[in-house]
Amino acid sequence: MTFSDFNFDDSLFEGLNSMGFKTPTPIQAETIPIIQSKHDLIACAQTGTGKTASYLLPVMDAICRMEHRPIISALVLAPTRELAVQIDQQVEGLAYFTGITSIAIYGGGDGIGYEQQRKALRDGVDIVIATPGRLIAHLNSGAVRLDEIKFLVLDEADRMLDMGFKDDINRIVRQVSTERQTMLFSATMPPKIRTFAKALLKHPKQVNIAISKPAEGITQRHYRVPDEQKIALLKQLLQSGTYSSVIVFSSTKEKVKILGRELGKLGLSVEPFHSDLPQDEREKILLRFKNKQLPILIGTDVLSRGIDVEGIDLVVNYDVPPDPEDYIHRIGRTARAARTGTAITFVNQRDTRRFAAIERLMDSEVEEGQLPEGMAVERTAAATANTAKRRSSKPKKKRNFRQKGRGNGQPAAEGMNNATDSNAGANSAL
């Protein structure tokens, strides 16, 4: 199958070629005909599968063929600013020969940004890609009409609901014509999303490229390492010379900030990335990282979904992400576009259960790496100290574990230890 099978408008086809797109990915092959036949769509799909183009192409093709373009033809809602920017950039690439216009609408910028957005929305722009909060602000100002919109896309719908955007999205959608075609993309399909989708979509077709499985090209490994040893291990990984473009994830902004400072002190070229940074700073850092001027990025899960940077060869989970889905998303930042990459996760005592949950989700075990010689000794000492600490707060913690563990009947760490033997070569990457 090739893209010419979809009979896209010539100008769009030209854009596709210029961007080097040749063969549709599985999700594109499935969803494009459904969208072209005017059906609503629920798609269970992760980023990195060609998801964005799977809705952009048929939508843009339809816009090309419109005799009279409305003020706004299509609206895409996305959870993070970076993702909105990235989708907008993909539109711009594909639209190069089509005359289709687009804008990313998101907060955090200065007043000028707001005014530019406002003007574009009022004067008319074919495709709007927005984070919900800022779009609501524009709606409140009264200068924006969404009633002519023909295509509505909810990207990363599960994430948007997690972030509490449900009411905002409903408010926005109420202003969009009921004649619209609606497409909802989500990495997961819990009942919450289904109910939500039911209210917004009409007789949707469903596509499942789902997979709670990471891409083929990712080599995964985990280290059992106490908090005290994490920095040392990370330092070894980063200074090994094996990796040239790295994202380190940590679950809290505070840890990201601390880690950024610590690694900076070690002389590594690294920037922290989290939502407390001013938006222009976020954009500058990400640009440097994409341009390979910055080798190491340390970020929160704001970066875990959708961010597409070519040539990331290592993802480090400095801690195990609270939501197992986020693990898949985090490590999906590497090995993109048919390349290969490594994903390494640091698992401390407390994170053991959570990591086991991730392995269950993926239905596969992640190989255990052996700590470097020098560290193994320290590890024992540190682990002992750890145990002592835990003992002092034992009663409360233990009760929590019991509650959480009840009913799953699965010993958390089973199978994780027997991976150790087969790992003699793991140190070579250090």
Add this chain to the structure above:
DNA sequence: AAAAAAG
């Protein structure tokens, strides 16, 4: 155990 998004 969290993060993100409006100002």
